[in-house]
Amino acid sequence: MLPFTYALRNLFRDPSRLAQTVGGSALVVLLLVAAVSLNQGMDSVLSASGSAKNVILMGKGSEESIERSEVHLAAESSASTSIRGLEEKLGVAAVSGEITYQAPIRTESGKEEQALLRGVLEKALLVHTSVQLLEGHFPGPGEVMVGRLAHRKLGVDESEIAPGKTLHFENESMIVSGVFAAPGTVLESEIWFDRNDLASLTQRDTLSAITLRLDDATLDDVQVFTLQRNDLELAAIQEDAYYSKLGTFYKPIKMMTWVTATLVSAGALFGGLNTLYAAFASRIREMATLQSIGYTRVALLVSLIQESLLATLTGTLLAFLLAYFLLDGRTIPFSIGTFTLALSPLVIFTGLITGVLLGTIGTLPPAIRCLSPSLPKALRSA
Structure with missing residues (x-):
């Protein structure tokens, strides 16, 4: 050699x-x-982003996209009381009715970009267990809470969406109340509104979806509920399966x-x-x-x-x-x-x-x- x-x-x-x-x-x-x-x-x-313990209730025929889904407000309380074996914290069932909406958000600098908005109540923290509040507080009326990567989605500097800053949606100004993390998930890029505020701003009287967190219950139990309540026109899908379908998309x-x-x-x-x-x-x-x-x-x-x-x-x-x-x-x-x-x-x-x-x-x-x-x-x- x-x-x-x-x-x-x-x-x-x-x-x-x-x-x-x-x-x-x-x-x-x-x-x-x-x-x-x-x-x-x-x-x-x-x-x-999806948990095997979470099940999403969406409008029948809209299983491919939460944003296009519409669910009656009454379905949230019905699911909470009718489905046995849901996880509970301090006697509150882990059931979160949410509005998901994609729309342009404008920062104080005038930069406007599409963002994923989620209208929630505090019960959302019972089902989205990966969410951790880094600073500030949960949004109340006239406020929003931003994911720690939302500035990347908006294409602005992190300081422009810090607590105390103002974001503009439609003709309304919303104060940033806090910043949250949800490591490794798409939630970190979202902007969370008070659900009543987002419903009013988007002029809708329905939810996009209801997320349930299971304890002893199974997906079959949730599907039985959807069949029993044909009037609500619901479809059930596990959260991890939903995001897996998005991967195919x-x-x-x-x-x-x-x-x-x-x-x-x-x-x-x-x-x-x-x-x-x-x-x-x-x-x-x-x-x-x-x-x-x-x-x-x-x-x-x-x-x-x-x-x-x-x-x-x-x-x-x-x-x-x-x-x-x-x-x-x-x-x-x-x-x-x-x-x-x-x-x-x-x-x-x-x-x-x-x-x-x-x-x-x-x-x-x-x-x-x-x-x-x-x-x-x-x-x-x-």
Whole structure:
């Protein structure tokens, strides 16, 4: 086998080729890392947003979207008294009738963006157990409580929606009463109104949905209630199943991310192959000379792969550094909330495997072509 230092020295024979290889592999790895991180971030926030212990009652025929659902106000008290085995706190059943509405919100600076609004009463904290009040208090009349990532959804600085600031919805001004967290869920991007305020502002006398938290009860018990109360026209779905369906809805977006990353990566890969073909073609005589003094073609192939791996893994390291500063921890808004990009073990593993494959499989075609001519013919080559 050739010494490893031979591959290391050859790496710097052509600085421009080295820069192209390192840059091309860094681009490919960075794009794939970004695609995996984006898809994983969206999947994780949707899967974390739903609880298997929660059941959502929605209007029949509107199971695909809470925003389009309409539920009679009377259904909240009926569900609370008719369904046995619901979780209770201090004698209060964990039943929360809510209004969900998407509309533009304007900040004091005049910036206006779409936001997901949720009209709630304090009972909402009994079913949304991940919600933690960070500062301020629950919203009362004329007030709103914002998720800690709502500023990302609105595209403004965090200070613009701090407690005491004013948000404008329609022609009304609402004071920010507090900030809440709900780690890893879409709730963190929402703006919570007093339910009566939101009902008045949106001119509706129905709820969007009723969320129940189960204790001894099961989904079947809730479905029996919906069948018994045909007059209410309700459908029951587990909360985690609802958000899982939303993940299916966003599947085309995730597919487009993969397609874009694959197309750009393919362009960079073919460009790198052309560079390697040109570089190895000029070294045919060098390889033949090494064969003539006793080195086997397998040894030469391993040396060429070592040389390429050094370049592509350097590009992979560069891609990880860029991903750390440009992607890790960045929050990305989408229609129902935001999700956070993270360099998880799966993302890092994907990047490493990509770098190794670029340095091995991507090197084999030009290397085999370089070593394929017979020894006499290779020695006579220009």
